[in-house]
Amino acid sequence: MSQTKDTVVLAYSGGLDTSCILLWLKEKGYDIIAYLANIGQNEDFEEARKKAIKLGAKKVFIEDVRKEFVEEFIWPAVQANAIYEDRYLLGTSLARPCIAKKQVEIAKREGAKYVSHGATGKGNDQIRFELTCYSLYPEVKIIAPWRMPEFYNRFRGRTDLMDYAKKHGIPIPVTPKSPWSMDENIMHISITSHVISPQNHAPDELFVKTKDPRTSPSTPDILEIEFKKGESVAGEICKVRWVKCAPFFSLRRGKHGVGRIDIVENRYIGMKSRGIYETPAGTILHHAHLDIETFTMDREVRRIKQELSLRFSEQVYNGYWYSPECDFVRSCISKSQELVEGKVQVSVLKGQVYMLGRESPQSLYNEELVSMDKQGDYEPCDASGFIRINAVRLKEYHRLGKKVTAK
């Protein structure tokens, strides 16, 4: 409509939704740059490129962000032992800022004032995408069709989208759409169900990235994972290096059924949702890092770092990767990792990860000190004083007739 068209960078997936959005944005008069990140998902990228062009995208950028994702997002999360609500390893949450950061880079480079995405209006991903965009490109304008009555009142369901696609010659999938909403990357896949209730059991065929532990190999794989202070100046510490990392991620994935969880979680938006996740390599790394960290890190540093990790996990889940607070916490956690190095031996079998052993030049474990047979630099009777002094407070409390026991 306008003479000089405004340009939108659309996060394009190749699927029905973003194809329709692409077309709809064009209809609205925008120039479209389609952007598709290769973050390790199972996808025919060339097919997607062709489709985007066919639909009228002025440009298409397919960006391989896998290395960046592993090095700049997954590793800090492993170092943090990041886990949301005690169970979720944040596979999707970590991918979003990585994808959106590149989208913003393209928008800036191409002079686009708008970005758009196909995330729904009830989820976390819209927040993760947009907070990243606003943080890195404060002037940006965001078009989120699924939050615009003009769009969602027109496309009230899959049938409306299919009709629109057919009308505009968008190739539509022949198979009926799965009732699951999936999101995959090199680290994990999330399967969010909008169909089955929390009490219904997930069907076996739902899982994509992990073998069913009932049928997975009966012989464990023994892995050795090495954590080391990185050589690079930028401070990547405590990581399997990329060269080791790549095959690790690609080969081990899911063979032993490790990393399946089925949870109800609390979205940032204030509602509970059910999620099923598969995070094979991430789960193994999580356990291995926990182990080497406790082996090499001072107890009290660990305690403080654990609280910072809780904060970090919430920040990441809620979409605040690019925020002053997450920046601050990441730098604190990174500091805590300086001496976290060593090797962990792990047995992987039937969905389970067992620690077998660990060794480190930085270990704070002192065999002589802890030995029951040797005294080491330790005076047993000191413990009497230690206990009695710690009891001073307890004895006072009791003496004054206060009830120590919960009633």
Added chain:
Amino acid sequence: MSQTKDTVVLAYSGGLDTSCILLWLKEKGYDIIAYLANIGQNEDFEEARKKAIKLGAKKVFIEDVRKEFVEEFIWPAVQANAIYEDRYLLGTSLARPCIAKKQVEIAKREGAKYVSHGATGKGNDQIRFELTCYSLYPEVKIIAPWRMPEFYNRFRGRTDLMDYAKKHGIPIPVTPKSPWSMDENIMHISITSHVISPQNHAPDELFVKTKDPRTSPSTPDILEIEFKKGESVAGEICKVRWVKCAPFFSLRRGKHGVGRIDIVENRYIGMKSRGIYETPAGTILHHAHLDIETFTMDREVRRIKQELSLRFSEQVYNGYWYSPECDFVRSCISKSQELVEGKVQVSVLKGQVYMLGRESPQSLYNEELVSMDKQGDYEPCDASGFIRINAVRLKEYHRLGKKVTAK
């Protein structure tokens, strides 16, 4: 020596160490009351009784504390999702105050001014025992032989103890002592190694309470665990009732190899030690409770409760069950559990616990609200405002030229 002998209540296990301690205390002129708690360990209690009497104990008390242990110690820990350093479910830590509390009761009832135990001078258990004693019986005097030079310089190893035993007619074990120090109760067994280094793998035969997942059944057991606000006045909330609980604990134990961990942990005393633990039923309950709790508890309450649980876990590990702070935290956690009720379906297989589904009359999950197809009481465009307001701070930060990204 003295005419009116002082009386000691000795926590007696029937083993070589406490048998020698019993004798040694008698030699020192004390009257001995042997006390043995039945907390669910595998033990011939009558045999132990006879042995204690033979060794010269004036009285022997064998107390069944299993019900108390489950109801007053394990359940609060399950409610708290208590876990030390991200991995240890605190099976031994929880048992100590339960055992020591009864020991103090006996000492007070029998007019004994002394209590004694066979815990070593480098471990956590001495602290857990003694803080309980000092807290509940401030005037008590504690005899901890393994911290007394007079004792540990005389008995420098197993051979010295054996010789002493032989000399005094203490029946000595014919088999060589296992190189493992074990502590068992209804919830778990701990196997602390003072022999193998953290890098050495635990031998298969070490495990006692759980089947090897490689040879455990290939067919999962499907359990349904119900959490409910308890009827009892004392306020035990969110618990499988005792009637259901007993068989659960006794039958399910370890069949599927659930609950093995191998860790290096930080003792309160300031050293790191390696521990191997088996907690079959406790592990299943931990996962089930986590699930039902997240399903029924408000997000922000959960967050605060999670921090309280961290504190609780440290208090329990360090021996502060009977302390004003643990009393306070337990009462807060108990308050948080009032609405935690419902049923969780769990699949147990090959060392792993999978959540299958959950239902609750108190669920905060709202199917219509979270649905992608229905709008529910939710206006998608509200999310735009939500995101933009949350971005105000981020945009300001960026605008002032600050570096948002970690470098």
Added chain:
Amino acid sequence: MSQTKDTVVLAYSGGLDTSCILLWLKEKGYDIIAYLANIGQNEDFEEARKKAIKLGAKKVFIEDVRKEFVEEFIWPAVQANAIYEDRYLLGTSLARPCIAKKQVEIAKREGAKYVSHGATGKGNDQIRFELTCYSLYPEVKIIAPWRMPEFYNRFRGRTDLMDYAKKHGIPIPVTPKSPWSMDENIMHISITSHVISPQNHAPDELFVKTKDPRTSPSTPDILEIEFKKGESVAGEICKVRWVKCAPFFSLRRGKHGVGRIDIVENRYIGMKSRGIYETPAGTILHHAHLDIETFTMDREVRRIKQELSLRFSEQVYNGYWYSPECDFVRSCISKSQELVEGKVQVSVLKGQVYMLGRESPQSLYNEELVSMDKQGDYEPCDASGFIRINAVRLKEYHRLGKKVTAK
């Protein structure tokens, strides 16, 4: 214009803004119930009533919420030592849920589906009002004119409001409006400046509730404040009773210039604003409670409670008084206060509050124990063991060649 008019309960202050809003709502076809809370502000309530009726309010409710405000809002905050960002005693934040709660009660009782207020679109108060309304009356519809383009584009400044008022015969203030936005209640007054920048000093005449310390009396007042477990079943603990409280609040206010602060604070909405507050009695109570609490509360309970108080303060500031998490935290804090009782002597002079002494039947202070001259139930050499055991960890850290000092 609809036949059966919808009813709005408007939080009415009698000022220019809400008078115009009242009229504007009528113009829009609503029936108006004007509601004015007496929360201790300096106001001619009868004048306001007449004005509201004159403007066309169908009903006017003037509610005295002072007792409720003191008992149900101020006291829990005193118990919590609630303070936002280390300085602000939350005087306005506490008043909002109290006012809005009554507004909701009226709306429900009168069958009104709408509530309205005159708070701006950039402040905290809109959030505090509305979260209370949504929480207590989820179906309510809220009209916030200052966030509606239709309203704020029409009334772009004070002049527009004045013109509108004049046109509709609203009595308008003859004096030019103060450049300060004030909010007063029994506890405090807030003076938010939208005129002067953070670097400009507040003029002397700005302060309303406190004497200038330069001219306040040179002789201190010595107060004795008693904290006691309340008699009421509902659990109001640690409070000066209402009978004592009323004169305290009314008489002491500001005579000695206590309670002035000038800060830049972080709004929930993500921006920083400058605020000047006067909280005379609240400041004295804050210091007195801190004192008696530390005197009677166990150290570790205090530590945990302090963290809960941080959470509580943020919840209150952000408007979450009526939320599951604030409910939870309040109940925890209330539990912590059970033994907080005693008398504190305080000297108040020239803006400062000095503690002079304190006494309590629940004191954990033990004169003999702490005495340098008497030993009490304390063995000095126990401290050697205490220190050495606490040093085990530090020595290990150092020995392994790690750098203990920050560099």
Added chain:
Amino acid sequence: MSQTKDTVVLAYSGGLDTSCILLWLKEKGYDIIAYLANIGQNEDFEEARKKAIKLGAKKVFIEDVRKEFVEEFIWPAVQANAIYEDRYLLGTSLARPCIAKKQVEIAKREGAKYVSHGATGKGNDQIRFELTCYSLYPEVKIIAPWRMPEFYNRFRGRTDLMDYAKKHGIPIPVTPKSPWSMDENIMHISITSHVISPQNHAPDELFVKTKDPRTSPSTPDILEIEFKKGESVAGEICKVRWVKCAPFFSLRRGKHGVGRIDIVENRYIGMKSRGIYETPAGTILHHAHLDIETFTMDREVRRIKQELSLRFSEQVYNGYWYSPECDFVRSCISKSQELVEGKVQVSVLKGQVYMLGRESPQSLYNEELVSMDKQGDYEPCDASGFIRINAVRLKEYHRLGKKVTAK
């Protein structure tokens, strides 16, 4: 006794106690190095040197640690807003590791295996001294006479010490010893009373470092304090430079009666004690730093940093300055200060510190954004979405019939 005498470095103050200890150690056969730190206390150092030599010290070291104390200990505490139990600015706690560090340096340099001090067996200082020593010199042996029965049973009170002094020609103070135990340094003075009970009011003559606010000047001093990122590579940030700092500390001290507190605090050793402290300059800096920090620091960073500061304060109070955890926390806090810079105007009068204004090139305050009259980059109706999304959770909670209000 021994041919080659063992050497002790004794922290010597020149007073009766450490003079007797010096002599007693000599009597025990040690070679004595007397060490006296000049940390800003009011003391005749040359007189003390002569006395030590007269008593038989082999060497005397009087070390000026004032610059180090200010730069390496006070500033990190100011940056942290360090405060123990909400009131104590840690003046003594900060001095101890500074003094002990130098003592250890001397011991190492002089080849002394022993260090000794005159701190009592019930206080915090013994812990602060000794943890520093063990951390920096793990092999060191510590002689703490006041914890040795051999010493404290011989010297049961001041009279015994006086007799001993007289017998050995130690010059004894003619005036009766003050009933107060004082500890002074450049930052503060602590006056610990072992005589008066917590309910007794401190006499006027007790205060040393601050004027009585009743008689202090009636005209305020207006100070401007500048915080700036330090030039040094080591990362000392946000500090008044030493050149500005020295006169500030020396001149302003106490003229306006700022910084008096009278508290009951919780010692690490588990007992409560009453302390009276004067911290004039430190109190002003505390308020000024709080102000500039909130002005320049992101809200969420501040929140996390505030929790770290709580930890830091406890670490410092308990004597863990030289520990891995304090090292870690200091480095996190230091990171948080990078953008904390600007000028604060402060009025100091009659014991009170008022903030007048502040300015900074790094301010996150945005006048246009926060203005009620200008819209800035802000859409008021976004706040509606923000509030409604935040209410989703609250409405759900209420809808399910749960009780939102505390009962």
